Amino acid sequence: MLTVTRTPDDLVLLHMWRDGDEYVRQKGELFLNEWTNVRFVAIPKPPVENVHYVDLSRETLEFPADTFDAANAYHILEHLTPEEGARFVAEVLRVLKPGGVFRVSVPDLEEICRSYLYHLGVASQDPSLHNVRRYRWTVMEIFEQMVREKTGGRMLEALKSGDYDREYLEEKYSDVYRPLLAAGAEEPPASNDSPSRRRRLSRFTPKALYGRLTRRIRRRATGDRKDPGVTKERVRWMHDRLSLRFLMEEAGFVEIQQKDFKQSDIPNWERYDLDCSSLAERPIDPSVFVEGRKPGSSAPVPDRPVAARS
Amino acid sequence: MMRDNTVTRLIQTQSGKTNLHVWRGGHSYERQKGHIYRSEWNNLLFSTRPQPQGESCLLYFDVRTPLPYVTGTFDAIDAFHIIEHLTPEEADFFLREAFRVLRSSGILRLSTPDLESVCRAYLDRVADYERSPSATNRVRYEWSVLEMLDQIAREHSSGLMRNYIEEERFDPGYAKERFGDVFEDFLGQDQPDEANRRSAAEHPARPTPRAILRAIRKRLRRAAPFSWRYRDPGSVRDFRSSGETNKWLYDHLSLTTLLAETGFEHIVRKTYRTSDIPEWERFDLDRSTHGDYPIEPSLYVEARKTRSSPRASPQ
Numbered sequence: 001m002l003t004v005t006r007t008p009d010d011l012v013l014l015h016m017w018r019d020g021d022e023y024v025r026q027k028g029e030l031f032l033n034e035w036t037n038v039r040f041v042a043i044p045k046p047p048v049e050n051v052h053y054v055d056l057s058r059e060t061l062e063f064p065a066d067t068f069d070a071a072n073a074y075h076i077l078e079h080l081t082p083e084e085g086a087r088f089v090a091e092v093l094r095v096l097k098p099g100g101v102f103r104v105s106v107p108d109l110e111e112i113c114r115s116y117l118y119h120l121g122v123a124s125q126d127p128s129l130h131n132v133r134r135y136r137w138t139v140m141e142i143f144e145q146m147v148r149e150k151t152g153g154r155m156l157e158a159l160k161s162g163d164y165d166r167e168y169l170e171e172k173y174s175d176v177y178r179p180l181l182a183a184g185a186e187e188p189p190a191s192n193d194s195p196s197r198r199r200r201l202s203r204f205t206p207k208a209l210y211g212r213l214t215r216r217i218r219r220r221a222t223g224d225r226k227d228p229g230v231t232k233e234r235v236r237w238m239h240d241r242l243s244l245r246f247l248m249e250e251a252g253f254v255e256i257q258q259k260d261f262k263q264s265d266i267p268n269w270e271r272y273d274l275d276c277s278s279l280a281e282r283p284i285d286p287s288v289f290v291e292g293r294k295p296g297s298s299a300p301v302p303d304r305p306v307a308a309r310s
Numbered sequence: 311m312m313r314d315n316t317v318t319r320l321i322q323t324q325s326g327k328t329n330l331h332v333w334r335g336g337h338s339y340e341r342q343k344g345h346i347y348r349s350e351w352n353n354l355l356f357s358t359r360p361q362p363q364g365e366s367c368l369l370y371f372d373v374r375t376p377l378p379y380v381t382g383t384f385d386a387i388d389a390f391h392i393i394e395h396l397t398p399e400e401a402d403f404f405l406r407e408a409f410r411v412l413r414s415s416g417i418l419r420l421s422t423p424d425l426e427s428v429c430r431a432y433l434d435r436v437a438d439y440e441r442s443p444s445a446t447n448r449v450r451y452e453w454s455v456l457e458m459l460d461q462i463a464r465e466h467s468s469g470l471m472r473n474y475i476e477e478e479r480f481d482p483g484y485a486k487e488r489f490g491d492v493f494e495d496f497l498g499q500d501q502p503d504e505a506n507r508r509s510a511a512e513h514p515a516r517p518t519p520r521a522i523l524r525a526i527r528k529r530l531r532r533a534a535p536f537s538w539r540y541r542d543p544g545s546v547r548d549f550r551s552s553g554e555t556n557k558w559l560y561d562h563l564s565l566t567t568l569l570a571e572t573g574f575e576h577i578v579r580k581t582y583r584t585s586d587i588p589e590w591e592r593f594d595l596d597r598s599t600h601g602d603y604p605i606e607p608s609l610y611v612e613a614r615k616t617r618s619s620p621r622a623s624p625q
Contacts, residue, residue, distance in 0.1 A: 081463070081465075082470060109432075109455075110433065110436055113429040113432060113433055114433065116425075116429060117426065117429055117430065117433075120426060120561060120563060123563060124562075124563050127563075132567075135563065136564075139425070139559075139561075139564065142425075142429075142458075142559075143458075143459070143462050143558075143559060146459070146462045146463055147397070147462055147556075147557050147558060149397070154398075236463055237459060237463055238455075238458075238459055240436065242436060242439060242451060243455065246448075
């Protein structure tokens with residue numbers, strides 16, 4: 001059994017996420033100190049206090065049933081196949097207390113498709129570099145993370161070569177790409193297309209050969225860390241408000257509602273505000289947010305009027 | 311220099327043109343159009359399976375390798391649902407190869423699922439369900455999502471669509487509208503893949519040096535201690551490189567851009583009925599024989615080779 005952490009109000013809250021440097025930078029202190037944390041990885045990472053590493057695509061949550069007052073799955077479900085996702089949601093239902101709230105956030109397929117069609121229209125009318133770059137990014141938003149064959153994929157390539165529209169990313173993903181946007185990517189690094197003869201030869205020095213060999217062995221032993229299937233960054237399915245609702249309904253959740261990045265029925269959400277950027281009134285990562293409740297009467301929650309009082 | 315796999319015996323159409331037809335197979339398509347493309351077109355079937363014995367009309371071929379034809383061979387090429395099964399780099403390579411084997415002013419016809427149409431259909435199905443949350447609208451909505459994602463996400467043959475069909479969660483009318491006659495293939499009345507696999511097992515092809523090497527590596531990997539094969543011999547990986555999954559999706563804008571970047575000119579959008587390929591009315595490869603609708607609803611784009619050499623590769 002994994003250990004649980006209690007909040008100062010004596011609640012037991014489950015936080016699950018996979019990755020996001022900026023997210024951890026902004027919110028890490030809150031959830032690492034007060035929530036019980038499960039990080040979705042295939043290969044365990046170096047231990048961090050109060051973080052359990054679980055491969056949510058195949059492992060169960062090693063908590064007793066009816067443990068948590070609420071659970072938040074931040075950008076997990078899109079990295080699971082629909083079957084794995086159904087199993088995962090059922091597992092969360094099990095560990096929640098009756099009346100416990102489950103919040104799910106994932107990229108919003110519906111919004112992404114609308115945005116793609118809009119930018120396709122604009123770029124077809126006026127194929128300026130600015131419009132075409134925006135349009136190309138929206139195409140990648142739909143499926144690039146599903147087809148990528150190495151970590152970072154084409155999105156990273158575009159970011160590295162400067163082939164993207166800075167304004168678009170600033171409007172929509174300014175937190176996600178903040179380190180990059182802040183690093184003054186204004187002058188993209190010059191692409192070094194033809195490595196010099198010397199560099200090509202240096203690939204065959206004993207040191208380089210030894211390095212390549214050991215890396216290869218290590219990769220065999222631990223799994224290829226550049227393989228998006230192993231890093232779990234590969235997106236396995238995309239969701240929208242309907243599919244999340246069906247998924248939760250089928251698992252047995254009730255009172256399923258779409259929320260925005262500020263709203264939640266999780267007790268004391270104002271204190272955590274995990275989906276709102278600390279820098280401005282905007283979501284850290286634009287998403288669709290859906291919540292459901294485990295059936296059964298909830299124990300009265302501190303600081304929250306019980307519905308029956310009205 | 312002549313490559314050793316170069317095809318020298320070429321078929322001509324009735325009016326003496328030399329055409330190339332590239333596709334991935336499909337039973338309804340074969341049933342409806344097989345007699346036409348087998349008798350008048352040269353055929354490359356995009357596959358990583360070995361050439362079945364006794365199959366002389368179709369050449370099983372991995373189009374991620376150089377096409378087995380002399381430069382400037384063809385008057386027209388029809389690449390039916392190929393490009394979405396290639397990564398953008400592989401697609402660039404394939405288009406350059408198509409450019410090479412076309413004659414001057416030769417025509418390339420591409421067909422592929424239309425990302426734009428798929429997205430519009432999906433958003434319409436979301437709206438339909440919101441307006442009237444019936445069981446039918448839910449199934450239609452679910453299929454619109456499958457249409458967009460399943461061929462990209464699947465890691466096993468037939469993917470989630472197979473599950474939905476087995477559970478009879480589909481609306482035949484809607485499926486027919488979106489997938490055309492190809493939906494009959496999904497229903498599994500015929501399983502060309504199975505049949506092919508069986509015939510390949512009965513008549514094993516002569517092993518190539520590459521296949522032998524692969525077999526040795528596979529044995530070695532199986533013999534290695536467990537920690538060395540963390541990746542589990544990669545059945546998923548092998549499946550993903552088999553050509554069944556979609557590696558990218560296109561719309562008219564990205565497809566015309568891609569063709570222009572390769573060096574093609576006179577790029578025009580077509581329908582399942584129209585083409586600039588001579589004698590197309592007779593071939594009519596994209597229209598169902600059961601009625602006036604496409605065998606597989608697609609985006610159709612044609613382009614011409616007017617320059618002598620392709621544009622420089624972006625890399």
